[in-house]
Amino acid sequence: MGAGPGAPDLLTLRAARLIEQAEVLVWTDSLVNPQIAALAPASCERIRTSSLTLEQVLEVVQQRAMAGLRVVRLHDGDPCLYGALAEQICRLADAGIAVEVVPGLSAYQATAAALQQELTIPGVVQTIVLGRAGGRTGVPERESIARLAALQASLCLYLSARHVEEVQGELLRHYPADTPVAIGYRVSWPDQWLTVVPLEQMARTSRERNLIRTTLYVVSAALRPRSGTRSKLYSASHQHLFRGGAPEDSPTLQPAQAADPASTAPS
Numbered sequence: 001m002g003a004g005p006g007a008p009d010l011l012t013l014r015a016a017r018l019i020e021q022a023e024v025l026v027w028t029d030s031l032v033n034p035q036i037a038a039l040a041p042a043s044c045e046r047i048r049t050s051s052l053t054l055e056q057v058l059e060v061v062q063q064r065a066m067a068g069l070r071v072v073r074l075h076d077g078d079p080c081l082y083g084a085l086a087e088q089i090c091r092l093a094d095a096g097i098a099v100e101v102v103p104g105l106s107a108y109q110a111t112a113a114a115l116q117q118e119l120t121i122p123g124v125v126q127t128i129v130l131g132r133a134g135g136r137t138g139v140p141e142r143e144s145i146a147r148l149a150a151l152q153a154s155l156c157l158y159l160s161a162r163h164v165e166e167v168q169g170e171l172l173r174h175y176p177a178d179t180p181v182a183i184g185y186r187v188s189w190p191d192q193w194l195t196v197v198p199l200e201q202m203a204r205t206s207r208e209r210n211l212i213r214t215t216l217y218v219v220s221a222a223l224r225p226r227s228g229t230r231s232k233l234y235s236a237s238h239q240h241l242f243r244g245g246a247p248e249d250s251p252t253l254q255p256a257q258a259a260d261p262a263s264t265a266p267s
């Protein structure tokens, strides 16, 4: 289950409830806030994973689950991102153990919120890419930083601080040198550090702060200071399913066009 980026009050209600009912808590202590682990009952067995291999983690989870205990495996952020979720689910499925996956707020969402920034600004950028530098895990060539940069989307880079010089060099092949880059360290934790620098200063700033772990980069033209941006969605001339009235410069919506509220409705 996802523990979110760090702050305990960014946990989902569902995650909090399940932690409070846990009989065994297997948690990523290198990235999850101990205050979140502390929500488990005093009687709960707590297992830290920072010194264990994935096989050892799976062994513990499998053994406790087969003994009929309520096991919570707690990951930082959202478990579907860089959490080795696939291997864990496969192994448990092979053992006939049913799992429930509970989402969490990912680091990129917490970073955008802390910056008070939308990452999809009409006319500027409409796509978000979540990626990483290769590192020890490696990435397929078609997902290299240079390829991702060619899109010039809002690019959120996880697990990349150790390779920041190389990353900056690759990004500069496609993004202008003054493209804003947000650098977020332990976003939402009490010692959060967050800044926005031009791309050409990304590596130097990271090195000066000695950032190696728990750092997220957001490279995006959406972070440029701007005034007067106005989304069509909230414009008086833009009609959608939840706001009627005669549009000034757009044809009346027909039922078929308005069939998918998710594509037009504000959230």
Ligand SMILES: C[S@@+](CC[C@H](N)C(=O)[O-])C[C@H]1O[C@@H](n2cnc3c(N)ncnc32)[C@H](O)[C@@H]1O
Pocket: 005, 006, 031, 075, 076, 077, 078, 079, 080, 081, 082, 083, 105, 106, 107, 108, 157, 158, 159, 160, 184, 185, 186, 187, 188, 189, 213, 214, 215, 216
């Ligand atoms: C193993 S990955 C897991 C990502 C996680 N599942 C998520 O959705 O955020 C760990 C990386 O996520 C990023 N990260 C996680 N929490 C963060 C935070 N609070 N602030 C900045 N970066 C964070 C860093 O890039 C870190 O190296």
